[in-house]
Amino acid sequence: MPDYNLSYFYVFAFFVAAAIFITLLLGLARLIAPRKVTVEKARTYESGEEPVGQAWSRYPTHFYVFALLFVVFDVEVIFLFPWAVLFRTLGWYGLVEMVIFIAILVVGLYYAWRKKALNWY
Amino acid sequence: MTFDFLEMVLFAILAIAIVGAGAAVVLVGRITSAALFMAFTFLCMAGMFLLLGAETIAAFQVLIYVGAITVLILYGVMFTPQGSRDYGLFFQKQTPWAIVFVAFLAVPVMVFASSFQDGRPLARGGDLVPLATSLFGDFAYPFEVASVLLLAALVGAIVLVKRDDEEIR
Numbered sequence: 001m002p003d004y005n006l007s008y009f010y011v012f013a014f015f016v017a018a019a020i021f022i023t024l025l026l027g028l029a030r031l032i033a034p035r036k037v038t039v040e041k042a043r044t045y046e047s048g049e050e051p052v053g054q055a056w057s058r059y060p061t062h063f064y065v066f067a068l069l070f071v072v073f074d075v076e077v078i079f080l081f082p083w084a085v086l087f088r089t090l091g092w093y094g095l096v097e098m099v100i101f102i103a104i105l106v107v108g109l110y111y112a113w114r115k116k117a118l119n120w121y
Numbered sequence: 122m123t124f125d126f127l128e129m130v131l132f133a134i135l136a137i138a139i140v141g142a143g144a145a146v147v148l149v150g151r152i153t154s155a156a157l158f159m160a161f162t163f164l165c166m167a168g169m170f171l172l173l174g175a176e177t178i179a180a181f182q183v184l185i186y187v188g189a190i191t192v193l194i195l196y197g198v199m200f201t202p203q204g205s206r207d208y209g210l211f212f213q214k215q216t217p218w219a220i221v222f223v224a225f226l227a228v229p230v231m232v233f234a235s236s237f238q239d240g241r242p243l244a245r246g247g248d249l250v251p252l253a254t255s256l257f258g259d260f261a262y263p264f265e266v267a268s269v270l271l272l273a274a275l276v277g278a279i280v281l282v283k284r285d286d287e288e289i290r
Contacts (some may be wrong), residue, residue, distance in 0.1 A: 059199040067196040071189040082253030104268040108275040
């Protein structure tokens with residue numbers, strides 16, 4: 001068995017072990033624990049308040065900016081990985097390239113900041 | 122137990138998970154569950170890439186698809202009004218046609234797939250170094266333009282969202 005496959009087989013084995021562990025524990029809890037379902041218990045937990053409406057309510061759209069910010073910087077990380085691997089080989093040239101790349105993205109972040117799109121309300 | 126056998130078992134598990142979760146995305150009634158099943162399909166696809174020996178693509182698959190795309194889809198789900206069940210019915214009426222088209226499409230795909238004699242098209246291990254060399258060497262300009270594209274997406278979202286906010290207030 002080559003080394004490469006073995007190392008990822010361990011990852012897969014961890015997935016399987018975690019799945020079995022959780023299934024076993026939850027199954028055990030289901031077998032042992034007494035279950036008396038009442039209306040009060042089944043109600044959505046709302047920190048002691050009476051829940052109003054359903055759990056699924058429409059979010060205000062300005063949260064979308066946070067999702068998109070996450071995506072933008074996630075994609076940036078994708079580019080950072082190969083850059084970090086070749087950091088020494090690329091030298092100053094690579095550094096300047098990456099600084100330009102990040103600077104353009106930081107303009108977007110600054111714009112979001114100035115437009116008060118980062119405020120959490 | 123040889124590795125080829127193990128590889129086949131892993132492939133079978135992943136294939137069943139991908140097809141099963143993909144079917145669940147279409148069949149499950151609750152749209153949030155469908156989105157999470159889609160994330161699971163993406164994760165299993167990453168496993169497939171690992172089996173092929175493409176670790177870089179597997180890592181990118183997890184970061185971009187399981188991370189970013191799923192978040193975008195879930196946000197999109199949370200923005201939609203709840204009562205849109207008619208769309209589900211619309212799609213479920215087309216099941217017979219879908220079966221016909223999938224069967225029709227499966228024939229060339231299977232012929233194409235079975236034409237590969239060697240099951241291992243890629244070299245094992247990391248392919249990050251050649252990728253980085255060409256990305257920062259030959260494709261340096263498209264790489265910088267990609268950041269402009271991301272910037273445009275971000276600014277566009279902010280402009281759209283701020284306009285909505287002002288209408289609400």
